[in-house]
Amino acid sequence: MTTPLLAAFDTPDALVTALRRARADGHRAVDAFTPFPLEELAEAFDPAPRWIRPAMALAGFGAAAAMYALQWWSAVHDYPLNSGGRPLHSWQVFVLVPFEVGVLAAAIAGFTIFLVTCGLPRLHHPLFVMPQFERASQDRFLLLVAPKGDPEPLRRLLEEAGAGLVAETHP
Amino acid sequence: MSGQPHPLIDAERLGYGAISAAVADPVLRTGFGRAWVIALLCTLPLVVLTLGAIGAVLTVGIGLSGVNTTVVWGFSIANYVWWIGIGNAGTLISSMLLLTRQRWRASINRFAEAMTLFAAAIAGLFPIIHLGRPLYAYWLAPYPNTMDLWPQWRSALVWDFWAILSYLLFSALFWYTGLLPDLATMRDRARTRAGRVIYGALALGWRNSARHWRAYETYHLTMAALAVPLVCSVHSIVGLDFAASLMPGWQESIFPPYFVVGAMFSGFAMVVVLAILIRWGLNLQAMITPAHFDAMAKVMLFASIVMAFSYATEWFTAWYGGEHADRTVVGYFFTGDYAPLYGLLLFCNCLAPQALWWRRVRRNLWWLAGISVLINVGMWLERILIVWNTLSHGHAVTLWRTYHTSLYDLAILVGPLGLFAFLFLVLARLLPIVSMHEVRQLARDEGAA
Numbered sequence: 024m025t026t027p028l029l030a031a032f033d034t035p036d037a038l039v040t041a042l043r044r045a046r047a048d049g050h051r052a053v054d055a056f057t058p059f060p061l062e063e064l065a066e067a068f069d070p071a072p073r074w075i076r077p078a079m080a081l082a083g084f085g086a087a088a089a090m091y092a093l094q095w096w097s098a099v100h101d102y103p104l105n106s107g108g109r110p111l112h113s114w115q116v117f118v119l120v121p122f123e124v125g126v127l128a129a130a131i132a133g134f135t136i137f138l139v140t141c142g143l144p145r146l147h148h149p150l151f152v153m154p155q156f157e158r159a160s161q162d163r164f165l166l167l168v169a170p171k172g173d174p175e176p177l178r179r180l181l182e183e184a185g186a187g188l189v190a191e192t193h194p
Numbered sequence: 195m196s197g198q199p200h201p202l203i204d205a206e207r208l209g210y211g212a213i214s215a216a217v218a219d220p221v222l223r224t225g226f227g228r229a230w231v232i233a234l235l236c237t238l239p240l241v242v243l244t245l246g247a248i249g250a251v252l253t254v255g256i257g258l259s260g261v262n263t264t265v266v267w268g269f270s271i272a273n274y275v276w277w278i279g280i281g282n283a284g285t286l287i288s289s290m291l292l293l294t295r296q297r298w299r300a301s302i303n304r305f306a307e308a309m310t311l312f313a314a315a316i317a318g319l320f321p322i323i324h325l326g327r328p329l330y331a332y333w334l335a336p337y338p339n340t341m342d343l344w345p346q347w348r349s350a351l352v353w354d355f356w357a358i359l360s361y362l363l364f365s366a367l368f369w370y371t372g373l374l375p376d377l378a379t380m381r382d383r384a385r386t387r388a389g390r391v392i393y394g395a396l397a398l399g400w401r402n403s404a405r406h407w408r409a410y411e412t413y414h415l416t417m418a419a420l421a422v423p424l425v426c427s428v429h430s431i432v433g434l435d436f437a438a439s440l441m442p443g444w445q446e447s448i449f450p451p452y453f454v455v456g457a458m459f460s461g462f463a464m465v466v467v468l469a470i471l472i473r474w475g476l477n478l479q480a481m482i483t484p485a486h487f488d489a490m491a492k493v494m495l496f497a498s499i500v501m502a503f504s505y506a507t508e509w510f511t512a513w514y515g516g517e518h519a520d521r522t523v524v525g526y527f528f529t530g531d532y533a534p535l536y537g538l539l540l541f542c543n544c545l546a547p548q549a550l551w552w553r554r555v556r557r558n559l560w561w562l563a564g565i566s567v568l569i570n571v572g573m574w575l576e577r578i579l580i581v582w583n584t585l586s587h588g589h590a591v592t593l594w595r596t597y598h599t600s601l602y603d604l605a606i607l608v609g610p611l612g613l614f615a616f617l618f619l620v621l622a623r624l625l626p627i628v629s630m631h632e633v634r635q636l637a638r639d640e641g642a643a
Contacts, residue, residue, distance in 0.1 A: 059635040060407035097344040123360035144398035157382035162210035
């Protein structure tokens with residue numbers, strides 16, 4: 024079993040070139056770590072986050088419906104109060120609160136699923152001990168590739184593509 | 195501006211490392227300069243004043259303010275509307291500009307969002323202060339109780355409760371999500387163990403992985419899409435508080451949209467003032483450029499024109515509607531007890547911002563600061579006059595009274611301004627005030643990295 028190699032590049036373009044070449048040679052790209060999202064990488068690593076938006080929609084509409092039901096039940100059945108001759112079921116104003124609550128519930132659900140999708144919160148990760156890994160949040164573009172068989176050709180490929188540092192990971 | 199190599203970045207070359215250093219290092223330094231300490235000390239008395247004023251009303255009651263049997267709303271409600279309006283722009287800058295892919299937002303969205311958070315929190319205090327019996331504020335929430343009571347869902351106060359609560363929590367989540375990648379940068383740059391532990395815990399283990407970024411972008415963009423209707427609804431509800439009543443001058447269907455634009459107007463003016471101060475205080479001239487101010491000034495100019503049309507619509511509908519009380523109130527705007535303030539309002543909100551038609555004014559920070567302060571003053575006057583004019587001159591002539599300001603009113607006007615400045619100064623000391631990862635992306639797009 025070979026361990027993946029972590030290569031550090033100075034520019035996003037160098038990383039993307041290296042990724043393409045490594046893939047063409049049959050190596051398996053595991054992940055990339057960049058100081059900002061790169062559009063070129065959007066489709067490179069699967070799976071895509073699939074649950075965030077549906078979860079937000081479900082939580083949002085669900086909470087809004089529950090809130091509307093609560094208003095209707097409390098105002099029409101549990102505590103009917105004739106306030107200035109207004110109808111007990113004043114739906115025009117009963118949509119205000121469910122809207123606000125629905126948006127809030129969607130936001131909270133989305134945040135939860137976002138964290139779950141990313142495997143967060145996780146305070147430590149084996150990659151954190153890698154040299155220069157802290158630069159991924161500042162100015163370096165890191166690529167994690169698992170070699171096909173012998174790691175040497177991959178190491179050479181990454182260095183030729185402009186990697187300043189190639190390190191073996193020990194997960 | 196001549197000599198500026200990129201429209202949105204004022205440096206020949208601004209590497210990714212340089213951006214991180216420029217934003218993160220001032221925060222991580224042990225000292226923060228004398229100016230910051232002096233500013234913080236100046237705001238402290240105002241923080242004490244705010245706490246004192248709130249303490250006073252909790253113990254004595256709202257009789258402390260200048261309200262009387264007719265003008266039952268005063269500074270509290272005007273301040274509430276004004277502060278929630280200030281909070282409006284942060285979310286709009288963040289979300290609307292993100293959705294429309296306006297890249298100039300990158301340097302300013304972070305503190306604009308923080309501004310939203312603080313302003314919405316301060317705004318939330320006023321309805322509670324104003325309740326009269328603030329210890330029963332929790333009655334606004336539906337909870338199982340032995341009295342078998344429910345909140346009155348048709349009450350504007352209940353709408354406000356949910357609007358502010360949702361808005362505050364939503365803004366906090368939106369802001370924190372945007373902050374996550376930058377907290378990781380802070381963790382990685384921190385030199386002390388305490389810094390690494392605290393920023394590390396706050397960053398939740400963010401690793402800048404391509405998968406993280408994808409999930410982040412999906413979530414952040416969806417939040418932005420939700421934020422726009424939310425922020426419009428929050429301010430529409432504030433407008434509806436007035437419009438749902440039967441008082442002359444308030445019964446107008448234009449109120450909700452007019453409140454939303456007014457909020458954008460005052461909020462952008464506040465962002466301009468803060469941006470000028472932050473740019474100067476933290477030496478961020480390379481990232482906050484005249485092009486940013488130019489763009490914000492255009493938004494203010496647009497909002498000013500919409501406001502002028504809204505005022506004109508108000509006068510027109512009062513005249514065209516034919517209702518005597520409405521016409522009398524509009525007449526009272528121009529000739530009544532508060533007429534000088536109304537004149538000042540029109541000058542600040544409609545006339546002064548017209549100077550922004552000139553490019554030279556839009557790019558001159560002194561002019562811009564002056565106009566922005568005027569807009570904020572004008573918008574506060576608008577809020578207070580919406581309350582005073584109508585309540586002082588309602589349907590019943592025997593109930594016509596003018597409002598006389600008390601010292602307590604002035605305390606709850608000035609105090610929270612200091613509290614806001616205090617919170618902002620503390621924030622600038624603890625967290626990166628510019629969204630680093632977005633500026634890095636901007637630097638790449640602009641070809642400056």
